[in-house]
Amino acid sequence: MDKIKERFEEIGLPKATEIKEFLKANADAPMGTYTLDSVSSGMKGMIGLITETSLLDAEEGIRFRGYSIPELREKLPRLEGTTEPLPEGLFYLMLIGKIPTYDEMYEVGSNWTKRAIVPKHVFEVIDALPISTHPMTQFSIAIMAMQTESEFAAAYRNGVNKKDYWVHTFEDSMNLIARLPRVAAYIYRRTYKNNVHIEPNPKLDWAANFAHMLGYGDNDGFKELMRLYMVIHADHEGGNVSAHTTHLVGSALSDPYLAFSAAMNGLAGPLHGLANQEVIRWVLELQEALGGGKPSKQQIEDYINKTINEGKVVPGYGHAVLRKTDPRFTAQMEFAKTHMPNDELVNIVWDVYDVAPNILGNFKKIKNPWPNVDAHSGALLLHYGLKEYDFFTVLFGVSRALGVLSSLVWDRALGMALERPKSVTSDWIKNKIAAQSQAK
Ligand code: HAX
Numbered sequence: 012m013d014k015i016k017e018r019f020e021e022i023g024l025p026k027a028t029e030i031k032e033f034l035k036a037n038a039d040a041p042m043g044t045y046t047l048d049s050v051s052s053g054m055k056g057m058i059g060l061i062t063e064t065s066l067l068d069a070e071e072g073i074r075f076r077g078y079s080i081p082e083l084r085e086k087l088p089r090l091e092g093t094t095e096p097l098p099e100g101l102f103y104l105m106l107i108g109k110i111p112t113y114d115e116m117y118e119v120g121s122n123w124t125k126r127a128i129v130p131k132h133v134f135e136v137i138d139a140l141p142i143s144t145h146p147m148t149q150f151s152i153a154i155m156a157m158q159t160e161s162e163f164a165a166a167y168r169n170g171v172n173k174k175d176y177w178v179h180t181f182e183d184s185m186n187l188i189a190r191l192p193r194v195a196a197y198i199y200r201r202t203y204k205n206n207v208h209i210e211p212n213p214k215l216d217w218a219a220n221f222a223h224m225l226g227y228g229d230n231d232g233f234k235e236l237m238r239l240y241m242v243i244h245a246d247h248e249g250g251n252v253s254a255h256t257t258h259l260v261g262s263a264l265s266d267p268y269l270a271f272s273a274a275m276n277g278l279a280g281p282l283h284g285l286a287n288q289e290v291i292r293w294v295l296e297l298q299e300a301l302g303g304g305k306p307s308k309q310q311i312e313d314y315i316n317k318t319i320n321e322g323k324v325v326p327g328y329g330h331a332v333l334r335k336t337d338p339r340f341t342a343q344m345e346f347a348k349t350h351m352p353n354d355e356l357v358n359i360v361w362d363v364y365d366v367a368p369n370i371l372g373n374f375k376k377i378k379n380p381w382p383n384v385d386a387h388s389g390a391l392l393l394h395y396g397l398k399e400y401d402f403f404t405v406l407f408g409v410s411r412a413l414g415v416l417s418s419l420v421w422d423r424a425l426g427m428a429l430e431r432p433k434s435v436t437s438d439w440i441k442n443k444i445a446a447q448s449q450a451k
Contacts, residue, residue, distance in 0.1 A: 062249025246414025327386030
Protein backbone atom coordinates (compact mmCIF):
# COMPACT_ATOMS: atom_id res chain seq x y z
CA MET A 12 0.00 0.00 0.00
CA ASP A 13 1.18 3.61 -0.58
CA LYS A 14 2.77 5.03 2.58
CA ILE A 15 0.48 8.05 2.59
CA LYS A 16 -2.57 5.79 2.17
CA GLU A 17 -1.41 3.72 5.13
CA ARG A 18 -1.03 6.89 7.19
CA PHE A 19 -4.54 7.99 6.21
CA GLU A 20 -5.92 4.64 7.34
CA GLU A 21 -4.01 4.83 10.65
CA ILE A 22 -4.65 8.48 11.44
CA GLY A 23 -7.46 9.74 9.19
CA LEU A 24 -10.04 6.99 9.70
CA PRO A 25 -10.09 7.05 13.55
CA LYS A 26 -10.24 10.84 13.35
CA ALA A 27 -13.17 10.62 10.89
CA THR A 28 -15.02 8.32 13.32
CA GLU A 29 -14.37 10.76 16.15
CA ILE A 30 -15.62 13.75 14.09
CA LYS A 31 -18.77 11.87 12.98
CA GLU A 32 -19.55 10.96 16.60
CA PHE A 33 -18.96 14.53 17.70
CA LEU A 34 -21.25 15.91 14.98
CA LYS A 35 -23.99 13.42 15.88
CA ALA A 36 -23.73 14.09 19.62
CA ASN A 37 -23.95 17.86 19.04
CA ALA A 38 -26.55 17.79 16.25
CA ASP A 39 -28.78 20.31 18.04
CA ALA A 40 -26.01 22.85 18.74
CA PRO A 41 -26.97 26.22 17.23
CA MET A 42 -24.92 27.41 14.25
CA GLY A 43 -26.20 30.88 13.44
CA THR A 44 -29.93 30.51 12.83
CA TYR A 45 -29.52 26.79 12.03
CA THR A 46 -28.28 23.75 13.95
CA LEU A 47 -25.09 21.78 13.49
CA ASP A 48 -27.19 18.96 12.01
CA SER A 49 -28.28 21.23 9.14
CA VAL A 50 -24.66 22.06 8.41
CA SER A 51 -23.40 18.48 8.51
CA SER A 52 -26.31 16.79 6.71
CA GLY A 53 -25.81 18.40 3.32
CA MET A 54 -27.63 21.65 4.20
CA LYS A 55 -31.00 19.88 3.87
CA GLY A 56 -33.85 22.24 4.67
CA MET A 57 -31.62 25.34 4.79
CA ILE A 58 -32.91 28.12 2.57
CA GLY A 59 -29.87 29.15 0.55
CA LEU A 60 -31.05 29.70 -3.01
CA ILE A 61 -33.63 31.72 -4.93
CA THR A 62 -34.93 29.79 -7.94
CA GLU A 63 -37.89 31.09 -9.94
CA THR A 64 -38.75 28.16 -12.20
CA SER A 65 -40.17 25.61 -9.74
CA LEU A 66 -40.83 24.93 -6.06
CA LEU A 67 -40.84 21.58 -4.24
CA ASP A 68 -43.18 20.69 -1.40
CA ALA A 69 -42.15 17.67 0.68
CA GLU A 70 -45.68 16.27 0.80
CA GLU A 71 -47.09 17.33 -2.56
CA GLY A 72 -44.09 17.27 -4.90
CA ILE A 73 -42.99 19.70 -7.56
CA ARG A 74 -44.85 22.69 -8.96
CA PHE A 75 -43.53 24.45 -12.04
CA ARG A 76 -44.40 28.13 -11.75
CA GLY A 77 -47.28 27.11 -9.51
CA TYR A 78 -48.55 24.22 -11.66
CA SER A 79 -48.44 20.61 -10.45
CA ILE A 80 -47.61 17.80 -12.89
CA PRO A 81 -51.27 16.74 -13.35
CA GLU A 82 -52.13 20.41 -14.04
CA LEU A 83 -49.31 20.70 -16.57
CA ARG A 84 -50.51 17.58 -18.36
CA GLU A 85 -53.91 19.18 -18.62
CA LYS A 86 -53.05 22.82 -19.36
CA LEU A 87 -49.85 22.92 -21.45
CA PRO A 88 -50.49 22.97 -25.20
CA ARG A 89 -50.14 19.73 -27.14
CA LEU A 90 -50.23 18.70 -30.78
CA GLU A 91 -53.51 17.64 -32.28
CA GLY A 92 -54.12 13.93 -31.88
CA THR A 93 -51.50 13.51 -29.13
CA THR A 94 -51.96 13.10 -25.39
CA GLU A 95 -48.84 14.54 -23.74
CA PRO A 96 -47.88 18.23 -23.52
CA LEU A 97 -44.79 19.48 -25.33
CA PRO A 98 -41.60 20.38 -23.44
CA GLU A 99 -41.42 23.51 -25.60
CA GLY A 100 -44.45 24.80 -23.66
CA LEU A 101 -42.93 23.93 -20.30
CA PHE A 102 -39.75 25.82 -21.21
CA TYR A 103 -41.88 28.87 -22.09
CA LEU A 104 -43.71 28.56 -18.78
CA MET A 105 -40.48 28.28 -16.75
CA LEU A 106 -38.81 31.21 -18.52
CA ILE A 107 -41.76 33.57 -18.87
CA GLY A 108 -43.94 32.46 -15.96
CA LYS A 109 -47.15 31.99 -17.99
CA ILE A 110 -48.72 29.01 -19.77
CA PRO A 111 -48.07 29.70 -23.48
CA THR A 112 -50.67 29.74 -26.19
CA TYR A 113 -50.26 27.12 -28.90
CA ASP A 114 -48.54 29.69 -31.15
CA GLU A 115 -46.15 30.83 -28.44
CA MET A 116 -45.20 27.22 -27.78
CA TYR A 117 -44.84 26.54 -31.48
CA GLU A 118 -42.51 29.52 -31.87
CA VAL A 119 -40.15 28.07 -29.23
CA GLY A 120 -39.96 24.80 -31.19
CA SER A 121 -39.28 26.55 -34.53
CA ASN A 122 -36.63 28.67 -32.84
CA TRP A 123 -34.85 25.54 -31.54
CA THR A 124 -35.09 23.88 -34.97
CA LYS A 125 -33.23 26.85 -36.50
CA ARG A 126 -30.49 26.63 -33.89
CA ALA A 127 -30.08 22.83 -33.97
CA ILE A 128 -26.92 22.45 -36.07
CA VAL A 129 -24.14 20.83 -34.05
CA PRO A 130 -20.59 21.80 -35.09
CA LYS A 131 -18.66 18.96 -36.74
CA HIS A 132 -15.81 19.01 -34.24
CA VAL A 133 -18.22 17.98 -31.46
CA PHE A 134 -18.85 14.66 -33.22
CA GLU A 135 -15.10 14.27 -33.76
CA VAL A 136 -14.47 14.78 -30.05
CA ILE A 137 -17.09 12.13 -29.21
CA ASP A 138 -15.59 9.76 -31.80
CA ALA A 139 -12.15 10.15 -30.21
CA LEU A 140 -13.39 8.58 -26.96
CA PRO A 141 -13.20 4.83 -26.37
CA ILE A 142 -16.55 3.24 -27.22
CA SER A 143 -16.71 1.90 -23.65
CA THR A 144 -16.83 5.47 -22.24
CA HIS A 145 -19.99 5.86 -20.16
CA PRO A 146 -22.63 7.78 -22.17
CA MET A 147 -22.85 10.44 -19.44
CA THR A 148 -19.09 11.03 -19.71
CA GLN A 149 -19.43 11.30 -23.50
CA PHE A 150 -22.34 13.71 -23.01
CA SER A 151 -20.49 15.98 -20.60
CA ILE A 152 -17.38 16.03 -22.80
CA ALA A 153 -19.49 16.82 -25.89
CA ILE A 154 -21.08 19.76 -24.08
CA MET A 155 -17.60 21.01 -23.18
CA ALA A 156 -16.55 20.59 -26.82
CA MET A 157 -19.47 22.83 -27.84
CA GLN A 158 -18.21 25.58 -25.56
CA THR A 159 -16.30 26.94 -28.57
CA GLU A 160 -19.70 28.33 -29.59
CA SER A 161 -20.35 30.28 -26.40
CA GLU A 162 -21.73 33.73 -27.14
CA PHE A 163 -21.55 34.61 -23.46
CA ALA A 164 -17.80 33.85 -23.29
CA ALA A 165 -17.19 35.91 -26.46
CA ALA A 166 -19.31 38.81 -25.22
CA TYR A 167 -17.52 38.81 -21.85
CA ARG A 168 -14.15 38.89 -23.58
CA ASN A 169 -15.40 41.86 -25.60
CA GLY A 170 -16.34 43.77 -22.46
CA VAL A 171 -20.13 43.32 -22.38
CA ASN A 172 -22.05 45.47 -19.88
CA LYS A 173 -23.37 43.50 -16.84
CA LYS A 174 -26.95 44.41 -17.66
CA ASP A 175 -26.66 42.44 -20.91
CA TYR A 176 -25.32 39.22 -19.39
CA TRP A 177 -28.76 37.64 -19.62
CA VAL A 178 -28.94 38.24 -23.40
CA HIS A 179 -25.88 36.10 -24.11
CA THR A 180 -26.85 33.53 -21.46
CA PHE A 181 -30.20 33.25 -23.22
CA GLU A 182 -28.55 32.74 -26.63
CA ASP A 183 -26.21 30.03 -25.30
CA SER A 184 -29.05 28.33 -23.42
CA MET A 185 -31.33 28.24 -26.46
CA ASN A 186 -28.52 26.91 -28.67
CA LEU A 187 -27.62 24.25 -26.14
CA ILE A 188 -31.20 23.05 -25.70
CA ALA A 189 -31.67 22.98 -29.47
CA ARG A 190 -28.54 20.87 -29.98
CA LEU A 191 -28.57 18.47 -27.02
CA PRO A 192 -30.98 15.91 -28.55
CA ARG A 193 -28.75 15.57 -31.62
CA VAL A 194 -25.65 15.14 -29.44
CA ALA A 195 -27.38 12.63 -27.17
CA ALA A 196 -28.76 10.63 -30.10
CA TYR A 197 -25.30 10.61 -31.71
CA ILE A 198 -23.83 9.13 -28.51
CA TYR A 199 -26.58 6.50 -28.38
CA ARG A 200 -26.25 5.43 -32.02
CA ARG A 201 -22.46 5.49 -31.86
CA THR A 202 -22.33 3.40 -28.70
CA TYR A 203 -25.10 0.90 -29.35
CA LYS A 204 -26.21 1.01 -33.01
CA ASN A 205 -23.00 0.40 -34.98
CA ASN A 206 -22.37 4.10 -35.47
CA VAL A 207 -25.30 4.36 -37.87
CA HIS A 208 -26.83 7.81 -37.40
CA ILE A 209 -30.23 9.26 -38.21
CA GLU A 210 -30.54 12.80 -39.55
CA PRO A 211 -32.92 15.13 -37.66
CA ASN A 212 -36.43 15.70 -39.01
CA PRO A 213 -37.13 19.44 -38.66
CA LYS A 214 -40.87 18.88 -39.09
CA LEU A 215 -41.12 17.07 -35.75
CA ASP A 216 -41.47 18.61 -32.30
CA TRP A 217 -38.35 18.64 -30.11
CA ALA A 218 -39.09 15.42 -28.17
CA ALA A 219 -40.44 13.49 -31.17
CA ASN A 220 -37.41 14.50 -33.21
CA PHE A 221 -35.22 13.22 -30.39
CA ALA A 222 -37.14 9.91 -30.44
CA HIS A 223 -36.67 9.81 -34.22
CA MET A 224 -32.89 10.43 -34.04
CA LEU A 225 -32.55 7.73 -31.37
CA GLY A 226 -34.19 5.32 -33.83
CA TYR A 227 -37.70 5.06 -32.35
CA GLY A 228 -39.44 7.54 -34.66
CA ASP A 229 -41.91 4.97 -36.01
CA ASN A 230 -43.33 4.35 -32.58
CA ASP A 231 -46.01 6.87 -31.55
CA GLY A 232 -46.04 5.50 -28.00
CA PHE A 233 -42.32 6.17 -27.61
CA LYS A 234 -42.75 9.71 -28.97
CA GLU A 235 -45.49 10.33 -26.38
CA LEU A 236 -43.22 8.90 -23.69
CA MET A 237 -40.40 11.26 -24.72
CA ARG A 238 -42.75 14.26 -24.48
CA LEU A 239 -43.84 13.23 -21.00
CA TYR A 240 -40.29 12.27 -19.95
CA MET A 241 -38.84 15.59 -21.12
CA VAL A 242 -41.52 17.49 -19.19
CA ILE A 243 -41.37 15.69 -15.85
CA HIS A 244 -37.56 15.53 -15.57
CA ALA A 245 -36.99 19.19 -16.45
CA ASP A 246 -36.78 20.84 -13.04
CA HIS A 247 -36.99 20.07 -9.31
CA GLU A 248 -36.39 23.47 -7.71
CA GLY A 249 -32.86 24.81 -7.21
CA GLY A 250 -31.18 22.72 -4.53
CA ASN A 251 -30.78 19.35 -6.27
CA VAL A 252 -27.24 18.57 -7.39
CA SER A 253 -27.67 19.31 -11.12
CA ALA A 254 -29.65 22.55 -10.64
CA HIS A 255 -27.45 23.76 -7.83
CA THR A 256 -24.29 22.97 -9.81
CA THR A 257 -25.53 24.97 -12.80
CA HIS A 258 -26.24 27.91 -10.51
CA LEU A 259 -22.96 27.60 -8.55
CA VAL A 260 -20.69 27.29 -11.59
CA GLY A 261 -22.72 29.94 -13.41
CA SER A 262 -22.27 32.28 -10.45
CA ALA A 263 -18.56 32.56 -11.36
CA LEU A 264 -19.83 33.81 -14.77
CA SER A 265 -18.69 30.57 -16.33
CA ASP A 266 -20.79 30.37 -19.50
CA PRO A 267 -23.82 28.05 -19.86
CA TYR A 268 -21.77 25.31 -21.57
CA LEU A 269 -19.31 25.14 -18.65
CA ALA A 270 -22.10 25.33 -16.08
CA PHE A 271 -24.32 22.73 -17.75
CA SER A 272 -21.49 20.27 -18.37
CA ALA A 273 -20.62 20.49 -14.66
CA ALA A 274 -24.29 19.88 -13.84
CA MET A 275 -24.24 16.74 -15.95
CA ASN A 276 -21.28 15.44 -13.95
CA GLY A 277 -23.47 15.81 -10.86
CA LEU A 278 -26.46 14.20 -12.54
CA ALA A 279 -24.19 11.24 -13.36
CA GLY A 280 -23.95 10.37 -9.65
CA PRO A 281 -25.89 7.26 -8.50
CA LEU A 282 -27.62 9.17 -5.69
CA HIS A 283 -28.97 11.60 -8.32
CA GLY A 284 -29.81 10.95 -12.00
CA LEU A 285 -27.78 7.77 -12.43
CA ALA A 286 -30.33 6.12 -10.12
CA ASN A 287 -32.52 5.61 -13.22
CA GLN A 288 -30.02 3.12 -14.69
CA GLU A 289 -29.34 1.61 -11.26
CA VAL A 290 -33.03 0.78 -10.77
CA ILE A 291 -33.12 -1.34 -13.91
CA ARG A 292 -29.75 -2.92 -13.13
CA TRP A 293 -31.12 -3.80 -9.67
CA VAL A 294 -34.33 -5.35 -11.06
CA LEU A 295 -32.48 -7.30 -13.75
CA GLU A 296 -29.98 -8.60 -11.20
CA LEU A 297 -32.86 -9.68 -8.98
CA GLN A 298 -34.43 -11.54 -11.90
CA GLU A 299 -31.09 -13.10 -12.80
CA ALA A 300 -30.50 -14.24 -9.20
CA LEU A 301 -33.84 -16.05 -9.38
CA GLY A 302 -33.14 -17.59 -12.78
CA GLY A 303 -35.46 -15.21 -14.70
CA GLY A 304 -39.20 -14.57 -14.69
CA LYS A 305 -41.33 -12.45 -12.43
CA PRO A 306 -40.25 -12.49 -8.77
CA SER A 307 -42.87 -12.95 -6.06
CA LYS A 308 -43.47 -10.13 -3.59
CA GLN A 309 -41.71 -12.20 -0.91
CA GLN A 310 -38.67 -12.55 -3.18
CA ILE A 311 -38.66 -8.79 -3.78
CA GLU A 312 -38.88 -8.19 -0.05
CA ASP A 313 -35.93 -10.54 0.59
CA TYR A 314 -33.89 -8.80 -2.12
CA ILE A 315 -34.56 -5.37 -0.64
CA ASN A 316 -33.38 -6.60 2.77
CA LYS A 317 -30.32 -8.22 1.17
CA THR A 318 -29.47 -4.95 -0.63
CA ILE A 319 -29.62 -2.96 2.61
CA ASN A 320 -27.75 -5.60 4.62
CA GLU A 321 -24.94 -5.43 2.07
CA GLY A 322 -24.58 -1.70 2.84
CA LYS A 323 -26.14 -0.53 -0.44
CA VAL A 324 -29.11 1.66 -1.21
CA VAL A 325 -32.31 0.53 -2.91
CA PRO A 326 -32.23 2.67 -6.05
CA GLY A 327 -35.31 4.69 -6.95
CA TYR A 328 -36.46 4.98 -3.33
CA GLY A 329 -35.94 7.84 -0.89
CA HIS A 330 -35.46 11.54 -1.42
CA ALA A 331 -33.63 14.43 0.18
CA VAL A 332 -36.78 16.59 0.29
CA LEU A 333 -39.87 14.57 -0.69
CA ARG A 334 -41.71 12.61 2.00
CA LYS A 335 -44.42 11.02 -0.19
CA THR A 336 -44.60 9.16 -3.50
CA ASP A 337 -43.04 11.40 -6.15
CA PRO A 338 -45.78 12.71 -8.49
CA ARG A 339 -43.30 12.15 -11.31
CA PHE A 340 -43.45 8.43 -10.42
CA THR A 341 -47.26 8.57 -10.41
CA ALA A 342 -47.37 10.30 -13.82
CA GLN A 343 -45.24 7.51 -15.29
CA MET A 344 -47.38 4.86 -13.61
CA GLU A 345 -50.48 6.41 -15.19
CA PHE A 346 -48.76 6.44 -18.57
CA ALA A 347 -47.88 2.75 -18.16
CA LYS A 348 -51.44 1.85 -17.13
CA THR A 349 -52.65 3.36 -20.41
CA HIS A 350 -49.92 2.17 -22.75
CA MET A 351 -48.49 -1.09 -21.33
CA PRO A 352 -50.48 -2.44 -18.38
CA ASN A 353 -49.32 -6.02 -18.94
CA ASP A 354 -45.60 -5.39 -19.40
CA GLU A 355 -43.69 -7.78 -17.08
CA LEU A 356 -40.97 -5.33 -16.02
CA VAL A 357 -43.52 -2.58 -15.41
CA ASN A 358 -45.46 -5.01 -13.22
CA ILE A 359 -42.30 -5.81 -11.26
CA VAL A 360 -41.79 -2.05 -10.70
CA TRP A 361 -45.37 -1.90 -9.37
CA ASP A 362 -44.77 -4.93 -7.12
CA VAL A 363 -41.64 -3.26 -5.72
CA TYR A 364 -43.84 -0.20 -5.04
CA ASP A 365 -46.28 -2.45 -3.16
CA VAL A 366 -43.64 -3.82 -0.79
CA ALA A 367 -40.63 -1.46 -0.61
CA PRO A 368 -42.17 1.47 1.36
CA ASN A 369 -43.17 -0.87 4.21
CA ILE A 370 -39.74 -2.42 4.47
CA LEU A 371 -37.79 0.83 4.07
CA GLY A 372 -40.16 2.52 6.52
CA ASN A 373 -39.02 0.06 9.19
CA PHE A 374 -35.49 1.49 9.04
CA LYS A 375 -35.69 4.49 11.34
CA LYS A 376 -32.85 6.32 9.64
CA ILE A 377 -34.52 6.33 6.17
CA LYS A 378 -36.55 9.53 6.09
CA ASN A 379 -38.55 8.78 2.95
CA PRO A 380 -39.47 5.19 2.03
CA TRP A 381 -41.41 6.22 -1.10
CA PRO A 382 -40.38 5.96 -4.77
CA ASN A 383 -38.81 8.87 -6.66
CA VAL A 384 -38.86 9.67 -10.40
CA ASP A 385 -36.13 7.14 -11.18
CA ALA A 386 -38.03 4.12 -9.86
CA HIS A 387 -40.27 3.97 -12.92
CA SER A 388 -38.62 5.52 -15.96
CA GLY A 389 -36.36 2.64 -17.02
CA ALA A 390 -39.18 0.09 -17.30
CA LEU A 391 -41.04 2.40 -19.71
CA LEU A 392 -37.98 2.77 -21.91
CA LEU A 393 -37.31 -0.97 -21.94
CA HIS A 394 -40.89 -1.59 -23.00
CA TYR A 395 -40.20 0.29 -26.24
CA GLY A 396 -36.91 -1.53 -26.80
CA LEU A 397 -34.50 1.09 -25.43
CA LYS A 398 -32.72 -1.43 -23.24
CA GLU A 399 -29.22 0.07 -23.01
CA TYR A 400 -29.66 1.33 -19.47
CA ASP A 401 -26.28 3.06 -19.21
CA PHE A 402 -27.81 5.61 -21.57
CA PHE A 403 -30.85 6.43 -19.42
CA THR A 404 -29.26 9.30 -17.49
CA VAL A 405 -28.44 11.10 -20.76
CA LEU A 406 -32.19 11.29 -21.46
CA PHE A 407 -32.64 12.80 -18.00
CA GLY A 408 -29.83 15.27 -18.79
CA VAL A 409 -31.42 16.48 -22.02
CA SER A 410 -34.62 17.21 -20.13
CA ARG A 411 -32.87 18.82 -17.15
CA ALA A 412 -31.39 21.43 -19.51
CA LEU A 413 -34.84 23.01 -19.84
CA GLY A 414 -35.12 23.84 -16.15
CA VAL A 415 -31.57 24.65 -15.16
CA LEU A 416 -30.84 26.79 -18.21
CA SER A 417 -34.04 28.82 -17.92
CA SER A 418 -33.02 29.36 -14.28
CA LEU A 419 -29.56 30.43 -15.40
CA VAL A 420 -31.07 33.11 -17.65
CA TRP A 421 -32.98 34.33 -14.58
CA ASP A 422 -29.77 34.27 -12.49
CA ARG A 423 -28.13 36.64 -14.97
CA ALA A 424 -31.24 38.84 -15.32
CA LEU A 425 -31.32 39.16 -11.52
CA GLY A 426 -27.56 39.84 -11.34
CA MET A 427 -27.21 36.99 -8.84
CA ALA A 428 -24.10 37.09 -6.70
CA LEU A 429 -21.07 34.82 -6.78
CA GLU A 430 -21.95 31.89 -4.51
CA ARG A 431 -19.45 31.47 -1.75
CA PRO A 432 -20.72 29.94 1.50
CA LYS A 433 -18.51 29.93 4.60
CA SER A 434 -16.89 26.65 5.61
CA VAL A 435 -15.31 25.85 8.97
CA THR A 436 -13.22 23.01 10.38
CA SER A 437 -14.52 20.57 12.98
CA ASP A 438 -12.02 22.09 15.44
CA TRP A 439 -13.61 25.50 14.84
CA ILE A 440 -17.01 23.97 15.66
CA LYS A 441 -15.66 22.28 18.81
CA ASN A 442 -14.23 25.60 20.01
CA LYS A 443 -17.49 27.40 19.25
CA ILE A 444 -19.57 24.83 21.15
CA ALA A 445 -17.13 24.93 24.08
CA ALA A 446 -17.36 28.75 24.15
CA GLN A 447 -21.17 28.57 23.98
CA SER A 448 -21.39 26.21 26.97
CA GLN A 449 -18.86 28.32 28.95
CA ALA A 450 -20.98 31.41 28.31
CA LYS A 451 -24.01 29.60 29.81
N1 HAX B 1 -32.09 2.50 0.39
C1 HAX B 1 -31.30 2.26 1.47
N2 HAX B 1 -30.92 3.19 2.35
C2 HAX B 1 -31.42 4.42 2.16
C3 HAX B 1 -32.28 4.75 1.11
C4 HAX B 1 -32.61 3.73 0.19
N3 HAX B 1 -33.37 3.94 -0.88
N4 HAX B 1 -32.61 6.05 1.19
C5 HAX B 1 -31.95 6.55 2.26
N5 HAX B 1 -31.23 5.56 2.84
C6 HAX B 1 -30.30 5.70 3.97
C7 HAX B 1 -29.19 6.65 3.58
O1 HAX B 1 -28.20 6.00 2.78
C8 HAX B 1 -28.70 7.11 4.92
O2 HAX B 1 -27.89 6.10 5.47
P1 HAX B 1 -26.56 6.44 6.34
O3 HAX B 1 -27.04 7.28 7.49
O4 HAX B 1 -26.03 5.12 6.71
O5 HAX B 1 -25.66 7.22 5.42
C9 HAX B 1 -30.00 7.19 5.74
O6 HAX B 1 -30.93 6.31 5.07
C10 HAX B 1 -30.61 8.57 5.81
O7 HAX B 1 -30.85 9.04 4.52
P2 HAX B 1 -32.03 10.09 4.24
O8 HAX B 1 -31.81 11.25 5.14
O9 HAX B 1 -33.35 9.40 4.28
O10 HAX B 1 -31.78 10.46 2.72
P3 HAX B 1 -30.74 11.51 2.12
O11 HAX B 1 -31.43 12.82 2.06
O12 HAX B 1 -29.43 11.45 2.82
O13 HAX B 1 -30.52 10.92 0.67
C11 HAX B 1 -31.18 9.89 -1.35
C12 HAX B 1 -31.53 10.94 -0.30
C13 HAX B 1 -32.10 10.06 -2.55
C14 HAX B 1 -29.76 10.10 -1.82
C15 HAX B 1 -31.36 8.48 -0.73
O14 HAX B 1 -32.70 8.29 -0.38
C16 HAX B 1 -30.88 7.37 -1.65
O15 HAX B 1 -29.70 7.05 -1.66
N6 HAX B 1 -31.82 6.77 -2.48
C17 HAX B 1 -31.44 5.77 -3.45
C18 HAX B 1 -30.80 6.44 -4.68
C19 HAX B 1 -31.83 7.20 -5.48
O16 HAX B 1 -32.90 6.72 -5.79
N7 HAX B 1 -31.47 8.43 -5.89
C20 HAX B 1 -32.34 9.27 -6.75
C21 HAX B 1 -33.02 10.38 -5.96
C22 HAX B 1 -33.90 11.27 -6.81
C23 HAX B 1 -33.07 12.04 -7.77
O17 HAX B 1 -32.27 12.92 -7.44
N8 HAX B 1 -33.18 11.71 -9.01
O18 HAX B 1 -32.35 12.19 -9.92
